[in-house]
Amino acid sequence: MKKILAVSTALSGVAFAAQADITVLSWGGAYETSQVEAYNKPFAASTGIGVNMAAADNPATPIKAQVEAGNVSVDVADIEYSDAVRLCDEGLLEVLAIDELPDGVDGTPAAEDFIPGGLTDCAVASIVWSTVVAYNANSIEGVGTIADFFDLEKFPGKRGLRKGAKANLEMALMADGVAGPEVYEVLATPEGVDRAFAKLDTIKGDTVWWEAGAQPQQLLADGEVVMTTGYNGRVFAAAVGEGQPFSILWDGQILDFDLFVIPKGAPNKDEAWEYIKFATASEQLAAQATWISYGPARLSSAPLVGLFMDGVTEMGPHMPTAPDNLTNYIVNDFEFWADRDVELNERFNAWLVAN
Template identity: 50%
Template sequence: MKNRRPIHWVRDAVLATVGAAALVFILARGPSQAPEGPEITVVSWGGSYGRAYADGIQTPFSEETGVRVAMEDYNGGLAQIRAQVDVGSVYWDVVDLEMADAMRGCDEGLLEPIDIEMLPPAPDGTPAKDDFYSEMQGECGAGMLFYSTVYAYNADLFRDEKPSTMADFFDLEKFPGRRGMRRVPQVNLEFALIGDGVPLEEVYATLDTPEGLDRAFDKLDTIKDQVIWWEAGAQPPQMLADGEVVMGTAYNGRIFNAQVLEDQPFVIVWDGQLLDYGQLSVVAGTPRLDDALRFLSFATTARSLAAMGRRISYGPARRSGEPLVTTHLATGVEMAPHMPTSPENIARALRNDWSWWVDNQDELNERFSAWLAR
């Protein structure tokens, strides 16, 4: 990465607590009985995404290869991976990572290098390097899906004027009621500046200045007393359904599934969406490396990515996967209008600058935690 500053991650109180808990669990776990036949552990995000993962990738992989897959859920971060690698007791094999964590984990030696040339070509023979979108290509992982963080509201609670811009999310006078937000600085700082009128193309340049960071936190201050914080992606749809919040930030696919599978009256506001993409990575030192790499290769084929895209509205990381995403398998709903990358939805999108977050993550985690505690 060009001009990347050295990473000096801070083991602050929160991270130390998580890391220590992970270490205790590893040591307490001890050697387990080996199951009959090969088995790997794949870690992902749970909820409706996890169900799409199990049906679209996990089960077909096991049927085709005979390798069993144990799925575990987590809320992101590197603490548990770092603890496993540090003590030499790796029991996670493949992990879905946000891009900043994939970059940091690669720099710290926590993840296995992945040569994109080892991944299968597109159905028409196009090499993987030319088939994957460039932003999906990392040194220690393979791209999975385009997704976005948006905000959504419960239409039953807005009978007259309805929210339509990021500024509306921060307008408690015009749209009173509690908001849901993820308990991390990522996305919240970007949304705060967008809601405060900063043009999309200037958001990260603004965040790169002390004055811009102060402006973002000042904007968050205006709604802080009305925010309910979430940590797992399955929480925002439930918070909206229960009336715990009137609007909340969420992953677009979680809201989509609540709309089409549960008939929830939710509306996504695409204005200012933060377009994102993650990496599927293999934990360094796994004793099940060959099977982990087999899973990674299988999961990132056009067929597998399209199988996901037909179950939850996240776009494939490969160009060849896009034509395979037609309708929602369970309901027959056309998927194109619900994808974050569709022309209508992407018009007012901000692409997440994970390079910026790699350089600033520790400092902002610390500042955000202090801000929450005030």
């Protein structure tokens, strides 16, 4: 951390003479807590710049609205990869000086240290996370494959799904027998889309729809569903952090990135960029992984990841990228969703209200 502190201290008297606070828009919940502890507190301590947090169900939505309205109040946003690609293409994000990112703690240049795909013109990745299926292990047992999520006869009860097309369509196809490497090839065809919706039809009448990341765990805890999709880190936080009897089905998981971006016209652009450089350094990404089970986006962070905050739980096996968790998975095709998000969500919304 010495290198990061030196950079921040050297700049504090020049770029940050006014020490303007910045606003970071993220997703709330346990994920926000991990960012506050790993990024915000040490950043404020080393620079004197305060960090205010705001939350949204999907931060890309208010970012787009603010920039298009010319009334931007957010300096940094944490968004999904397909949204980062789309908003950058639309000119709604600042282009970043990627070559200014600090080297890894082991000296590896940033361009080589980030997981492939983790750096774009407008975004810097922080975590690797996944959409998984979670269930209450006290209520059901024997869940083994993604197909079980769609099997109401073998596992009766309500299901929880995020209210949107992304991840649901991919999981539906995998549950219907499509091999992971072929999912997006199939989904790119009208027949493949029809096939995915046909599979979703089989559980539509038994589905509870969720929109915010905290909801799946609450649905499980309240007994409103027996299985639900959710974000692996949120499920981990409920299971290990809060002692809930939740288990994760890694089969059929969908890996994704979250990335930091600066909205076009951010009021504190320079401070925002220093925050991103600080937060995505090796040590900070590893520190976040002690709070929540999302994998750091830098390779040099991995050896630094140790125990959960309970001082007992090894974090490695709980990461979506752990070898044992990658027996059957896909990586979210960011370009596919950047191109087809509107089209497929219109189809999804129409399907949702149809009889």
